[in-house]
Amino acid sequence: MTMPAASVPFDARPLLDPVDDAEAGRLAADLRRTGRAPGGLTGGALVGVIVLGLVALFVLPAAFQTLFAVVTFATGGPDVAEVAFASVVLLVLLGGAVVGGILLIRSGRRAQARRWFRLDRFARANGMRYVPRLTATPLPGMIFGLGSARQATDLVRGEEPRFVEFGNYQYTTGSGKNRTTHKWGYIAVKLDIPLPHIVLDATGNNSLFGSNLPLTFDKDQRLGLEGDFDRYFALYCPAGYERDALYLFTPDVMARFIDNAAALDVEIVDDWLFLYSKRELSTTDPATWAWLFGAVAAVLGKLDQWERWRDDRLRGAAVGAAAPAPGPTAPPAAAAGQPVAASLPFQAPTQLLRPPPGVAPQGRRLARGIPWVTIVAVSGIVLVWILQGLLRAF
Numbered sequence: 522m523t524m525p526a527a528s529v530p531f532d533a534r535p536l537l538d539p540v541d542d543a544e545a546g547r548l549a550a551d552l553r554r555t556g557r558a559p560g561g562l563t564g565g566a567l568v569g570v571i572v573l574g575l576v577a578l579f580v581l582p583a584a585f586q587t588l589f590a591v592v593t594f595a596t597g598g599p600d601v602a603e604v605a606f607a608s609v610v611l612l613v614l615l616g617g618a619v620v621g622g623i624l625l626i627r628s629g630r631r632a633q634a635r636r637w638f639r640l641d642r643f644a645r646a647n648g649m650r651y652v653p654r655l656t657a658t659p660l661p662g663m664i665f666g667l668g669s670a671r672q673a674t675d676l677v678r679g680e681e682p683r684f685v686e687f688g689n690y691q692y693t694t695g696s697g698k699n700r701t702t703h704k705w706g707y708i709a710v711k712l713d714i715p716l717p718h719i720v721l722d723a724t725g726n727n728s729l730f731g732s733n734l735p736l737t738f739d740k741d742q743r744l745g746l747e748g749d750f751d752r753y754f755a756l757y758c759p760a761g762y763e764r765d766a767l768y769l770f771t772p773d774v775m776a777r778f779i780d781n782a783a784a785l786d787v788e789i790v791d792d793w794l795f796l797y798s799k800r801e802l803s804t805t806d807p808a809t810w811a812w813l814f815g816a817v818a819a820v821l822g823k824l825d826q827w828e829r830w831r832d833d834r835l836r837g838a839a840v841g842a843a844a845p846a847p848g849p850t851a852p853p854a855a856a857a858g859q860p861v862a863a864s865l866p867f868q869a870p871t872q873l874l875r876p877p878p879g880v881a882p883q884g885r886r887l888a889r890g891i892p893w894v895t896i897v898a899v900s901g902i903v904l905v906w907i908l909q910g911l912l913r914a915f
Contacts, residue, residue, distance in 0.1 A: 531814055533807035535642035542631060545638035549630070552637060558653035636675075639805050644677045647814075649685075652676040658690065662788055662795040663720075663736050664705050668692035675803035683821075684711035687803050687813060703735065706802025708785075708817060710794040713828045716769065717762045717884040721754040721778065721787035726799065733799055734786055739888040750775045753783045759884045769827055777823045781816040791885070794820075834881035 552558035637653055644651040655673045658665050665671070669692065676688040686709040693702050722732050738757045744766055745751060758766040769789075770778075778787065786797040802813060 529646070529648035531811065532646040533643065533810055535646050536639050536805050536807050536810070538642075540635045540638055542635070545631075545634040548638050548641060549634035552653055558637065636805060640675055640677065640803070643810070647679075648681075649677050649679040652678065660709055660795075661790045661793060662707070662709065662797075663734065663790075664690060664692070664703075664707065664797060667735055668694040668703065670702075677803055683713075685709070685817065689801050689803050704799070704801070706798040706800055708796040708802065708813065710796075710817065710821065712789075712792045712794055712824075714830065714878040715792045715880045715885075716789050716827065716830065717759055717765055717832070717880055718887045719762075719766055719769070719787075719789040720757045720887060722757070723754055723783060723786050725753065725783055726786070734797075737890040739890040742887055746770065746775065748772065748775070750779065753779050754787070757887055759887055762884050765830065765832070765884070769830060771826070774823050777820050781819040785816070791880075831878065832880050832884060834884070835877060835879055 549558065637651075641651040653675065655676060656671065658671065658673045671690075671692040673688045673690045676686055678687075679685045687707075688709075689704070689706050691702055691704045693700060695701050720734070720738060722734055726733055732755075742757045742760060744756045744758050744763050746756060746767075750756070750770075756766065756770065782796060784798070788795040788797065796816070802809065804810075
């Protein structure tokens with residue numbers, strides 16, 4: 522089903538219009554009070570608290586000791602007046618640090634409130650709604666089930682005519698010195714029917730070490746496509762679903778992805794379409810939003826045939842499920858050759874003409890692979906172990 526044209530024209534003015542700080546503060550307070558936004562310190566406010574702590578722990582004691590040493594050296598020994606003078610200077614420094622920290626905290630909270638205000642008004646102006654943060658994001662995409670400390674921020678959601686969500690996402694892996702925070706921007710679009718698990722790994726955003734995606738897929742599942750598509754995307758589909766992928770990614774659909782989403786990685790899983798980026802997508806930049814809105818509209822505008830796709834592997838299962846199970850013998854009327862009174866207002870078909878919407882188990886998830894970096898690292902460790910053994914032997 523083609524997504525109808527939006528009833529509200531694209532409007533980026535709320536991202537640029539001046540912000541009333543009092544109104545932004547009231548919105549921020551309401552978001553925190555209702556639990557839709559974090560109540561703790563964020564951004565510049567957190568920096569302010571850190572600065573105050575560092576000043577209290579290190580700067581002030583060091584300043585006092587330095588000042589005391591200078592006074593002692595200059596006078597040959599401190600007296601009451603000199604100690605009092607040093608104490609006054611120390612209090613002035615402490616007061617300045619406190620005032621500076623408070624200003625940083627207020628500045629950080631004001632900047633956060635302004636961002637929330639702009640995104641909230643932008644979402645409203647475009648027929649959507651804004652959610653500052655979610656700690657539980659029950660989406661099936663590959664980035665959403667990894668690591669810990671998961672959270673989605675700055676979500677801009679549209680409910681009609683189909684669910685669309687723009688957001689930023691992060692999660693943490695490792696611990697201690699190896700602790701890493703992974704940040705993504707994403708777009709989630711609800712499709713009309715479940716489709717096979719397909720991944721389009723954009724080649725333009727890969728690094729020196731290969732794909733930037735958090736998961737690696739078995740190379741045997743990579744499907745080569747006609748034209749220039751392979752220059753922009755590496756397409757992975759489950760084994761046995763090559764013809765289905767070709768049905769879904771016809772040349773006109775591929776052209777839309779190349780023209781509008783070549784900078785984004787794409788994942789189709791269950792009845793969801795995800796677009797991923799390693800940079801922030803939900804932002805206060807009007808040009809970014811114009812690109813994202815245009816890309817989603819262009820891609821979905823060519824997906825009519827996706828609604829008509831059916832997994833033929835479900836046909837036999839559905840027919841078998843519809844077959845009558847062994848049970849009691851026929852009523853006496855049937856045994857005598859008389860017509861059986863209809864128990865339903867319709868006659869069931871003897872064969873299912875078309876499979877129901879859905880995907881057979883073998884097509885629901887791609888098989889995982891092993892990153893080549895891991896293979897190289899393990900091979901290096903084994904080689905070092907062998908060399909050490911040889912050296913000990915000689």
